[in-house]
Amino acid sequence: MRIGASILCLCALAACSTRPPAALAPVDPVPAPAADTCGAAPYGYLVGQDATSLERVLILRQVRVTRPNTPTADALRPVRINFNIGADERIRSITCG
Numbered sequence: 001m002r003i004g005a006s007i008l009c010l011c012a013l014a015a016c017s018t019r020p021p022a023a024l025a026p027v028d029p030v031p032a033p034a035a036d037t038c039g040a041a042p043y044g045y046l047v048g049q050d051a052t053s054l055e056r057v058l059i060l061r062q063v064r065v066t067r068p069n070t071p072t073a074d075a076l077r078p079v080r081i082n083f084n085i086g087a088d089e090r091i092r093s094i095t096c097g
Helices: 002-017 042-047 051-056
Strands: 063-066 079-087 093-094
Touching: 042 079, 042 093, 051 079
Parallel strands: 063 079
Antiparallel strands: 079 093
């Protein structure tokens, strides 16, 4: 009985002494100004909103809307704005390309 209690205490102490997992670097949902070749920065306020909010915005540039599991061409166009929509139908990020 004492051995079992000792092992249980050691396991509990070992669980407390482990280091937390390394935090992932935060991902910026909008391109940095130096990488903003498509002029996406003014539309940063759309990140987190419902995808239907794109219907109320006039964008006079090349635009592509991507959703999960939707095939896209590999053509990279630095002037095109990509709106990446999540499975919950919210705008997750805006990229150039």
